[in-house]
Amino acid sequence: MAKESPRLSKLVSELAQCSRREADEWIENGWVSVDGVAINRLGARVNPKAKITIKEVARARSSESVSIVFNKPRDFPGPAAEEGRDAIAALIRADNHWAEDNSPLSFQPTHLRGLAQAGRLETEEGGMLAFTQEGSVARRLSGGDSRLEKEYHVRVEGELAADGLDLLRRGLALDNVKLPRAQVSWLSDQQMRFVLPDGKKGQIQRMCELVGLQVTDIKRVRIGSVSLGKLPPGQWRYLRADERF
Structure with missing residues (x-):
């Protein structure tokens, strides 16, 4: 029986x-x-x-x-964690990389490998x-005990x-559980600012209903010290070197 040719990746790593x-x-890029x-085909044998x-x-x-920041448009379904790389790749592409991103990085297909969504937004x-x-970043953003502030304009x-x-x-x-303190203030006659250490599904909407208000729009503008800034809806940028979650 003929001996199977070695994988290209093995030869490259040895070389x-x-x-x-x-x-x-390197192969994928x-x-x-x-x-x-x-x-550029992974698994190729030579x-x-x-x-x-x-x-x-x-x-x-x-x-x-x-790490990547994406501005999800309202009424646009965000990928569920279990949908994996294909769903994320539909959002993070070369053609919707923000032109004003000042990161020295240029998009490479390998930037999608192991890329995990940290938290989510409803449709x-x-x-x-x-x-x-980065696994440690994903845990800080998604863990049940996450204390990173999340700011919303509502x-x-x-x-x-x-x-x-x-x-x-x-x-x-909510559900017989007292909520932790939140920072809440008015931005205008019809818009409020909420800053929460963490949030359950639909929490802000339910909070508003309890005090006579109906939410018509909600947008997350900050996680920890990282702000959305001028990033347009439907586009993404790399996390800057001076930013940390």
Whole structure:
């Protein structure tokens, strides 16, 4: 029986003395050629006697995890965690990368590998979604004990109860559980600012209903110290070097 040809990634890692993860990234980014032909298919097998060439950009670029900020449009379904890479890849693409992103990174297919959604927004909610390849960041953003502040701008209608603002800040309970203190203030006659340490599904809408208000629009504008800023709806940017979740 003929011996099966080795995987290209194995040969690249041996040739460049790099990890298999880095070798896979280089192949997927089109930085590896076999006998003069670029190969970007993971799992490819090649003749061990073939000439393998690696572009200098691959050797120069260190393998770093990325985090991404996406501005989800209202009424646009955000991917559920169980939908995985394909659903995320439908949102994070080269053609909707914000043109004003000042990150030195350029989009590479490997930036989608292991990219996890950290928290989610409901279909009727808009604003900031975070995606990351860093497990520690994902846990900080999605863990049940997450204490990262999340800021929302909420458009409302109706008449606020006389003591409604105080109740929203520190006096409400949902499902017989007292809510932690929240920062709540008016931004305009019809828009409020909510800052919560964490939030359950539909929490802000239910809080508003208890004090006589109906939510007509809700947008998340900040998670921790990272703000949505001027990022347009439907576009994304890389987390800057000076930003941390």
